[in-house]
Amino acid sequence: MAYQPRAPNERNGDESDSTRRLYNPYQDLQIPAQTLYKLPTSPEYLFPEESRAQRRSWGENLTYYTGVGYLAGSSAGAAKGFVSGVKSIESTDTMKLKINRVLNGSGHTGRQIGNRCGVIGLLYAGLESGMVAYRDTDDVINSVVAGLGTGVLYKAAAGPRSAAVAGAIGGMLVGIAVTGKQALKRYVPI
Template sequence: MADPMNPSTGGQQQQKYRQYNPYHGQINLPYRQIYELPTSPEFLYEEEATKKRLTWGENLTFFTGCGYVTGSVLGAAKGAIEGIRAAERGESLKIRTNRILNSGGLVGRRGGNCLGSLGLIFAAMESGVTYLRDGDDGSMTTGIAGLATGVLYRAASGPRSAVVAGVLGGVTAFAAVAGRRMVKRFVPI
């Protein structure tokens, strides 16, 4: 007897039988859409899609928060290393642990406050410069904001220190803009 599922057995029997699909023509499952995801960002409201940049409040919160967290983590790591180096011979484990935690917490708080205040000043300066330049939010705006942030942050230390900090802030801001462009160019996100 010829096998209906094997095409090499009989040609006539092969046409008699076909595989039964109970969903044929009734359900159209768009399974390919699961794997073909859009590359553009999706927004909940249309107003979000038209917005090109963060508001001044979002900008302020973002830069201040990122600065504080980054400064705290880096400062805590530096303080922990200092605490490990300052350990004396013959100290118990509890005293060494306490020294490391105290040193890490002290330097972490200082670093967090330092970078958090820099982020706050930078966000305020960038929003102000953007407003003064009639909404032009380019790399020049970021560079001017970085320069003004450095000058304002170190203004109490004297004019020479303020100028050096301003140049350092401007160079850092331009480097951040260039780095962001490089990331956008070479990393498809």
């Protein structure tokens, strides 16, 4: 059914052989292919409570923040490692050795910073989801407290002073990010 000879004047831009045509599985049906499958246009939920919540679930939140943290950290680390690899090249190095230094620097530093940022994203997502479940509301306070707690937990082993500073930095960064997001929603037309 897929192989039918064609008239010499028929042409198809995707094919190089004029004796072949693309197979259409719906050609013998007398209905348009678009009405064959009626797919929903909005997400489907098992329970009505899920549809009322306008946020990601805790599992999606965990996956999202951990993945974004790891990707951003490994990209920034790879760029930093690339620069340090280029700086470590000596004049007597062969081309293979130069490439090896750059790749090793990018991979090593990217992996280190990516893992750190991934752990920070994991802590933040867990704390934010815990705050939403505990307070039963989703607002700015949850995000800021989660940022503060993330900084404290991340630097807890370095001592109380380092943990307090890191907590303050985490809370401020999240506060700035949330405020910037709200300002963008309000003042930037979509």
